[in-house]
Amino acid sequence: MGFIMFLARKMQLNNQKSNYEYQLMSITNKLQDYTQFASILSQDSISMSDIASLPTSLFMTGMAELGQAHNMASNIAMNQYNMAMGSGMFGNMQNQNVQIILQQKLYENARRELQKQLRARMNEEEKSLQNQKDRLTTQIAVIEKELESMDQKIAGGIKNQVAGYGLQA
DSSP: OOHHHHHHHHHHHHHHHHHHHHHHHHHHHHHHHHHHHHHHTTSSSHHHHHHHTTTTGGGGHHHHHHHHHHHHHHHHHHHHHHHHHHTTTTTTTOOOOHHHHHHHHHHHHHHHHHHHHHHHHHHHHHHHHHHOOOOOOOOHHHHHHHHHHHHHHHHHHHHHHHHTTTTTO
């Protein structure tokens, strides 16, 4: 009768292992998506093809983050431009091309800084996912060891049951 309890425990362990393996697969996929998004963020200039290659799981989030970074960079650049022009730092700059270049450089600097901050957040999320992945991997290994033990106990239980009837297994 004892080996039946071991069989029930083994089924429970297999179910738990399956759940952990599913979670592990999900986290591994998320990690790959975050890594891909981080590689896009590390570029100086993000093109439309880069945006199109965003992972599907992060597409809407990525678009929102990039849109927000663009808007914030535009606001920062405009504020810096207005402060620079208001302070008389550039005198009475009449050349419109120079003004456009200055605005563009201020925007690029602000966007780079915001992308760096976003990459840092993504790295923190990746670290968290990696910790979860390591924890699940450890739990799966513990379950596998217990499953091996269950197999031995079940085999021993069967031998004892068979021996009780005068048979050999």
